[in-house]
Amino acid sequence: MADKKISQGTKLALDLGPILAFFVGYLLLRDRSFIIAGAEYSGFIVVTACFIPLLALTTFVLWRLTGTLSKMQIVTLVLVVVFGGLTVFLNDERFFKMKPTIIYALFAAVLGVGLLRGRSYMQLVMDEMLPMTHEGWMILTRRVTGFFVLLAVLNEVVWRTMSTDAWVNFKTFGLTIGLFAFFMLQGKLFQTYGLEKEGDG
Known part of the structure; x- marks a missing residue:
């Protein structure tokens, strides 16, 4: 399709x-x-x-x-x-609360393996959507990997130490706003390492 x-x-x-x-x-x-x-x-x-x-x-x-x-x-x-x-x-609600931890830790691990091999797996799947130099992709991948590790740790802390109400608010708004803010803060990186798509200009 x-x-x-x-x-x-x-x-x-x-x-x-x-x-x-x-x-x-x-x-x-x-x-x-x-x-x-x-x-x-x-x-x-x-x-x-x-x-x-x-x-x-x-x-x-x-x-x-x-x-x-x-x-x-x-x-x-x-x-x-x-x-x-x-x-x-x-x-048992604990299993569902662990899910964000597993998701972010899994993707951080996959991206981390790519970095150890000198590759950006993000570039492999997003290069057409967001053209950048290889150096730019490596920088972004390192940042995203670290950010995903942080989110995994935060989710563990919230669900294990706070109420279910606090975790639901964190999952619904905290994680969503955090991801949006993180990528908004990468604007300088995109400008510095971005490439024009063919046919632009």
Whole structure:
């Protein structure tokens, strides 16, 4: 299937929609408990159970609209299904709270292996979208690797030492704003090492 373009608004809605839905659902159900098949489940567990198929649906829609998915989107979906499924099956919210740690640590490890080999795996998958010199990609990859390690550590600290309310706020807003701010702060790097696409100018 050939890659197709969609509007940034549509892509943003599909990327962030499930996260915002999880947040709203948690706010509505966090103080409630539900008896299902004789077992008692907290609102958090129920919202997690709803989040899994919602993310699968939006990921499928994104694939149908664009014809492609990034490796990070695929890995994220797999980990949500695995850790979300364990959360619901074992009725233990800790598994879902670990998921961001696993995601960021995994990608930091993959990027780190590339750096040790003198390569930027980010460049391999994003070069057409963001043309830069190899030196620029290496600098960005080192920064992203360190940032992902920081996010993994922060997630562990938050979910292990703070309330579920604090973790949900951190996951919904803290991680999203942190990623946006990080890439906004790379503007100087993009200007210094960026390359003009063929046909520009």
